[in-house]
Amino acid sequence: MTDTRLRPLPRADRLLIGAAALLLAVLALAPVYASALVIDKLTQLGIYVLMAVMWNLLAGYAGLVSVGQQAFVGLGGYAMVRLVETGLGPFPALLVAPLLVAAVAWLLSSFVLRLRIGEFAIAMWVLAEVFRALVMTDPLVQGETGTSLVVLNAYDPQTRRLAIYWIALASAAAVLVAAYRLLSGRLGAESQAIRDDEEAAASVGVSTFRVKRVIFALAAGGCALAGTLWLASAITFQPRTGFGIQWTVFMLFMVLTGGLGTFLGPVVGAVFLIALQEIFGDFGAWYLFGIGAVAIGFALFLPRGLVGAWIDHSGREPLARRRVLDDACQTPPAP
């Protein structure tokens, strides 16, 4: 039975991974050749990629449609503010806060994951509002006014900009690699099984609750990291913005236009959203109108998103993590 082998990664996928590594190197050197404005945009892109990958994990892989992910973006920011207040450096706090938020999500999952799909979506939104209200009662936050991470002013603006950029870039890259590895392993297969048929998945031994719980906590941690990165670049934490629904709207937009349940969808969607914001950004209120119109256009004409449309067109999914049993190893069918 040891003669069974899996076919190696297709050539196109290996090329894609090589290209991604090259792109990462080019982006890491961006401070050498790019203006401060471009660096800021790229930081924003990294944060968007983080959020989109997380929402895709939730909805695309675990079937958990949450309209309350801003709960974790906001909690991440708040946890960072609190950690800094206790004396932790802002950069360590930026990375520790998401761990705390993931732990909170782990505890929360015991009851939110027992809800049905529609109830879950709403419950998450309610939770986000509850967290925001609770955070606003903290004197440190000063209600609506918010608070500033003045410790960050100790760094000169350019150093801070680059540090945050590199952390955002590294985070986005790390999350993509981690998601790829996770999804090509047991968790990915199990979440796909759950998506296809939850009852059948349970009948072959998949602990559907465990799978959802792991993904839920990971997604919360990732969104919190997006929150701390955003706070580090914005410096001011305001509950209304930190816990704002716009985060989830962005996540939804990116994942749906990029391609729900595809590995590259959220990345493509994040680039797309940044591009749209550049184009419509100068049009004031028209910006939201433009984004909304694009979303409706996708729902009508490209419901599987850009990557989904590419898959339908080309017949193969890039980085699909398909396990292929090698021909040579197949036993002939019984007579």
Place this chain on the structure above:
Amino acid sequence: MQMTDPRPLLSGQGLSKTYGKLRAVDGVDIAVQPGEALGIVGPNGAGKTTLFGALAGAFPVSAGVIRLDGAPITTLPAHRRCALGIARTHQVPRPFLGMTVFENVQVAARAGGGLDDRASVARAAQILGATGLGDVANRPAGALGLLDRKRLEVARALATNPRILLLDEIGGGLTEAELEVLIALILDLKAQGMTVIWIEHILHALLKVIDRLICMAEGRVLAEGAPRAVMADAAVRAAYLGSDPE
């Protein structure tokens, strides 16, 4: 009327499952000994599939106790029962449509069988060969016809390395030759000590495999015992009247 061994592998006592006013399963006692092959027949709507759902933990029962090796498992979720060795097939196949045939079986070998990646690949390949799915291993499960989907149900259940196999009408639609292959497979498993409960309308196939037969009707056990005796039972014949026993 039936000798009951004190140590059944799997048993249900007073099992009931109601849907609103309908008693789909109504106070069923069932027990299967280690290594035994038990057949279940009964007209459509008798509650046979619902009984499997209850034993495998697809839903909570309305009443009754289920034991595995004497220990109650009535409230365990389905995936835990699978890990303990209860595997089922679905009468209407439920493949994971977004995966290939091989991936369907491998995920079962990993999750239910508790194997690591490498071992689960080997086991999946072996089972696909044994169930006649080797040629279609890398096809999307959604591309399979009904027969192969039924085979996939069996393959996936076997991949979880069960002690007891619950087979729900896997013979329907097969040609005689295919049926012979299936019977040989089940007899082979039985020879290796597998415990089997098989719901099947194709009696002559069932009779080649089973040691004992239960006939259900309207959620209850109508008759139980030696296969030929059960089929000769007047109440069984009456229950089948108008429906097709063969």
